[in-house]
Amino acid sequence: MKIQKKSVINLFYIPAVILFLVFVIYPFIQGIRLSFTNWNGYSQTMKFVGIKNYTRLFQDANVKTALVNTLIYGVMSTVIQNILGLGYALFLNTKFKGRSIVRTIIYMPVMIAPLIMGYIMYFFFQYDGGAVNDILIALHMEPVDLLVHSGTAIRIIVLVNSLQFVGVAMVIYLAGLQNVPNMYYEAAMIDGATFWERFKHITIPLLMPAISSSTILNLIGGLKLFDLVMALTSGGPGFSTHSLSTLVTNQYFSAQSAGYASAIGIFTFLLIMIISNVVMGYFDKKEVDV
Amino acid sequence: MKKLALASLAGLIAISVIGCSKAPQEPVETTTATETVKETETKKDAVASTGVTIEFLYNLNGESVSDAIQDVCKQFTEETGIGVEAVMPGSNFSDIMKTRMASNQLPDAWTTHGWAVARYAEYLSPLNDFEFASHISSSIKEQITDGEGNLYTLPIDMDLTGMIYNENVLEEAGVNVDDIKTWADFEAACEKIKAAGLTPIQLGGKDSYTMGNMMDFVAPTLITNEDEANQTALLDGSFDWSKWNTVVNQIDSWRQKGYFNTDAVTADFMTGIKALAADKAAFMFTAASGITETYVQNQDTKMGFMPLPAREEGLKQSLMTGEHFAVGMSKTTKHPEEVKQFMEFLAREDISSYLATKCGMPSGLDNVISDTGRLAPYYDKYANDSSILNIPYFDRKYLPSGMWNDLCVTGAAIVSGQADSLTVAVDQMKTSYEEKKAQE
Numbered sequence: 001m002k003i004q005k006k007s008v009i010n011l012f013y014i015p016a017v018i019l020f021l022v023f024v025i026y027p028f029i030q031g032i033r034l035s036f037t038n039w040n041g042y043s044q045t046m047k048f049v050g051i052k053n054y055t056r057l058f059q060d061a062n063v064k065t066a067l068v069n070t071l072i073y074g075v076m077s078t079v080i081q082n083i084l085g086l087g088y089a090l091f092l093n094t095k096f097k098g099r100s101i102v103r104t105i106i107y108m109p110v111m112i113a114p115l116i117m118g119y120i121m122y123f124f125f126q127y128d129g130g131a132v133n134d135i136l137i138a139l140h141m142e143p144v145d146l147l148v149h150s151g152t153a154i155r156i157i158v159l160v161n162s163l164q165f166v167g168v169a170m171v172i173y174l175a176g177l178q179n180v181p182n183m184y185y186e187a188a189m190i191d192g193a194t195f196w197e198r199f200k201h202i203t204i205p206l207l208m209p210a211i212s213s214s215t216i217l218n219l220i221g222g223l224k225l226f227d228l229v230m231a232l233t234s235g236g237p238g239f240s241t242h243s244l245s246t247l248v249t250n251q252y253f254s255a256q257s258a259g260y261a262s263a264i265g266i267f268t269f270l271l272i273m274i275i276s277n278v279v280m281g282y283f284d285k286k287e288v289d290v
Numbered sequence: 291m292k293k294l295a296l297a298s299l300a301g302l303i304a305i306s307v308i309g310c311s312k313a314p315q316e317p318v319e320t321t322t323a324t325e326t327v328k329e330t331e332t333k334k335d336a337v338a339s340t341g342v343t344i345e346f347l348y349n350l351n352g353e354s355v356s357d358a359i360q361d362v363c364k365q366f367t368e369e370t371g372i373g374v375e376a377v378m379p380g381s382n383f384s385d386i387m388k389t390r391m392a393s394n395q396l397p398d399a400w401t402t403h404g405w406a407v408a409r410y411a412e413y414l415s416p417l418n419d420f421e422f423a424s425h426i427s428s429s430i431k432e433q434i435t436d437g438e439g440n441l442y443t444l445p446i447d448m449d450l451t452g453m454i455y456n457e458n459v460l461e462e463a464g465v466n467v468d469d470i471k472t473w474a475d476f477e478a479a480c481e482k483i484k485a486a487g488l489t490p491i492q493l494g495g496k497d498s499y500t501m502g503n504m505m506d507f508v509a510p511t512l513i514t515n516e517d518e519a520n521q522t523a524l525l526d527g528s529f530d531w532s533k534w535n536t537v538v539n540q541i542d543s544w545r546q547k548g549y550f551n552t553d554a555v556t557a558d559f560m561t562g563i564k565a566l567a568a569d570k571a572a573f574m575f576t577a578a579s580g581i582t583e584t585y586v587q588n589q590d591t592k593m594g595f596m597p598l599p600a601r602e603e604g605l606k607q608s609l610m611t612g613e614h615f616a617v618g619m620s621k622t623t624k625h626p627e628e629v630k631q632f633m634e635f636l637a638r639e640d641i642s643s644y645l646a647t648k649c650g651m652p653s654g655l656d657n658v659i660s661d662t663g664r665l666a667p668y669y670d671k672y673a674n675d676s677s678i679l680n681i682p683y684f685d686r687k688y689l690p691s692g693m694w695n696d697l698c699v700t701g702a703a704i705v706s707g708q709a710d711s712l713t714v715a716v717d718q719m720k721t722s723y724e725e726k727k728a729q730e
């Protein structure tokens with residue numbers, strides 16, 4: 001009877017498995033196949049070129065730029081989101097009037113599509129008629145083109161991405177904080193521990209599962225950054241603000257090098273997988289049992 | 291009871307699905323009740339439906355042009371009984387067509403936007419047997435015909451493009467456009483415009499094609515015009531890419547001299563159009579259709595277009611010609627006879643003239659007259675001037691398909707003043723050219 005029940009339950013996840021196979025596994029295998037060809041993305045013919053696309057990838061200065069940018073987007077966004085998110089969570093874990101409203105306001109940007117957020121921010125930072133320059137002009141200062149230099153543009157992208165998704169980190173940390181038993185703090189206070197000592201020796205170790213989840217989620221999100229880059233700079237000037245994800249699109253559609261784009265895509269997948277696993281392994285060791 | 295409940299639930303779901311689903315629309319056949327009544331009264335000779343609907347994808351997104359295309363398709367349906375699903379899929383038309391080509395699920399007819407031969411020939415049916423094939427304008431014939439003489443698209447109109455300019459700005463700066471014959475003259479004009487506190491060259495680099503346009507417009511004047519050796523070398527793959535330095539150096543010298551708008555890299559195309567409309571900027575590297583956009587912003591401004599200056603005295607100025615509104619027919623269509631009728635209908639003098647007039651461009655057929663409106667004096671002035679070269683778009687003729695991206699990206703890098711951008715630009719053009727040539 002039990003076995004029959006189990007097999008019935010198994011039937012329920014068949015649709016999910018089929019969808020996963022069709023929309024994830026099959027395209028992924030096709031992507032691997034294409035990465036060994038010189039396909040231009042639309043022709044009915046293509047040629048097998050062996051590992052040429054992969055060797056090109058390691059010599060391409062534009063891939064190097066995109067890789068460095070991707071790491072900056074991933075790491076910096078993760079750091080900012082986690083520090084700010086934890087700060088917000090600690091603050092909003094205390095009881096005060098209007099706490100729910102503040103939580104909602106911080107979380108609200110998460111609900112905006114990144115592409116829309118990118119365009120809103122473009123109108124904010126653009127040289128001609130942008131909000132920042134309007135303020136500078138009102139203060140009798142010279143307007144500045146903030147997106148023209150790659151360094152500034154990258155900082156802006158990181159900042160916008162971090163502030164938009166800081167709400168996710170905040171929610172994870174809030175959930176984590178609510179699971180920390182109060183008795184540890186009470187015991188520490190009796191022993192005369194300061195706020196910083198309680199934070200360092202109780203909050204952080206017991207928040208490790210939340211830190212792990214938040215870091216991994218934010219890191220993967222940052223390493224896959226696409227919409228925001230497209231809306232703010234389209235990867236320019238030149239290739240200077242491209243992430244690996246936007247470079248894949250650029251190479252696939254604009255440069256008509258679908259085979260090469262697939263190779264960059266596979267490389268990006270492996271990179272994200274390796275980094276995520278290393279970070280996950282690190283946090284696994286740090287977690288403590290309550 | 292259980293079965294009854296299940297049956298009711300299934301019925302409910304089925305009704306919901308039917309309710310939510312929507313029959314495929316045929317936009318050209320969709321009319322409001324009032325329109326239908328009006329049409330029944332006025333067009334009693336409408337032919338009964340054949341039950342066949344063909345799909346036509348087009349990339350012309352101007353409101354008045356798009357409406358005209360829909361009207362023409364509607365008229366075709368009334369006259370032949372063949373439905374036309376005419377769709378303008380948005381600004382990423384090119385990417386959508388690439389996806390359709392990749393899956394080999396092409397529309398029955400589509401606009402070829404400059405790529406009839408280089409990109410779409412593999413999927414298009416040659417049109418040599420149509421009556422209109424003998425009326426293709428000599429200015430565009432070469433660009434839409436392959437080496438074996440196969441004609442691939444019906445040019446309802448054609449581009450005749452140089453630089454667009456704001457006449458009020460030039461007047462204020464004391465520049466006479468007819469005095470600009472060479473790039474040196476052009477730079478002298480830019481100095482005067484700059485001295486008048488106005489922007490000489492407007493760019494909108496956030497829309498990267500504006501950078502591509504500039505490179506595409508400047509390159510032929512420095513590399514291929516009246517230089518057969520370079521033309522041949524670019525086509526056979528033996529081009530010496532160190533010569534590209536002349537192009538990048540020219541653009542970089544304009545940047546150093548401060549001819550571009552301050553936000554040249556980050557502004558978008560429409561910001562540029564607005565600057566021209568507001569009499570704040572003088573020149574823009576864009577098709578003459580940009581003038582129409584400027585008049586939408588400010589009817590009272592005065593716009594014109596001029597040929598591209600020559601690299602030195604004694605050489606000819608040039609205007610670029612190419613496809614604008616051109617329609618190709620799929621060679622794998624399931625309704626070849628119906629699509630042929632549609633092509634013949636589009637080429638009909640009254641229809642072709644109506645569409646070309648709506649686009650404000652000269653007709654691509656020599657038996658059709660187009661009213662180009664406020665641009666007419668410029669077409670009259672330059673179209674038949676033998677001292678001006680008619681040249682194809684540089685990238686479409688001389689670069690392998692897929693290199694437009696390189697023009698856009700390297701142009702933006704140069705204008706932004708990035709370190710090593712000139713060397714990187716030349717290297718990237720060379721590498722990309724060699725890779726794509728090897729794939730041909």
